[in-house]
Amino acid sequence: MIILPEVPADWLLYEDAEYGFSFRYPRDWELSQDTLGARVIIVAPPQDDFRPRMNVMIRPRDESLFQTTQDDFKAMYEAALQNLEFRSFGVRPFGGNESMHAHFQGTFVGTGQRLEHLQFALLHGDKMFNMMATDIPDNFGKSQAVFDRIFESFRLEGDEAAPPR
DSSP, rough: OOOOOOOTTTOEEEEEEEEEEEEOTTTSSSEEEEEEEEEEEEOOOTTTTBOOOEEEEEEOOOGGGGGOOOOHHHHTTTTTTTEEEEEEEEEEEEEEEEEEEEEEEEEETTTTEEEEEEEEEEEEETTTEEEEEEHHHHHHHHHHHHHHHHHHOOOTOOTTTTTOO
């Protein structure tokens, strides 16, 4: 079991009453809603050539999520990412839920930039919550500690198994 440090007290709280979720994020990150197909996107201050980011997308519940194979996953992303390579993939616990987890790298078709992603998708009620963190591979190790804290702070309304804030 990984024990993460507490989320810093000065982090901001994002609450979405319509979809019943919340999370905390660093004060100096920018937040946008209903942008680029995501319910919410948070973006770090400029760093090198890329700004680390995390987004939350909400889709209708899809029970087939947990039967997805790596080949299925590659096929879903082939229009956007080339040379997709997995770091890890499979079902994992997330708060009080099971999630489909994927950690991967790929070359973004639009820019040719190599990106690293950490994604969790979980089912709750009639919705699927898909959270994806992204950075360039050279910086992902630094960003992952922040991403992990954001993921750790994610809460779903009515999720009794989630630890208290």
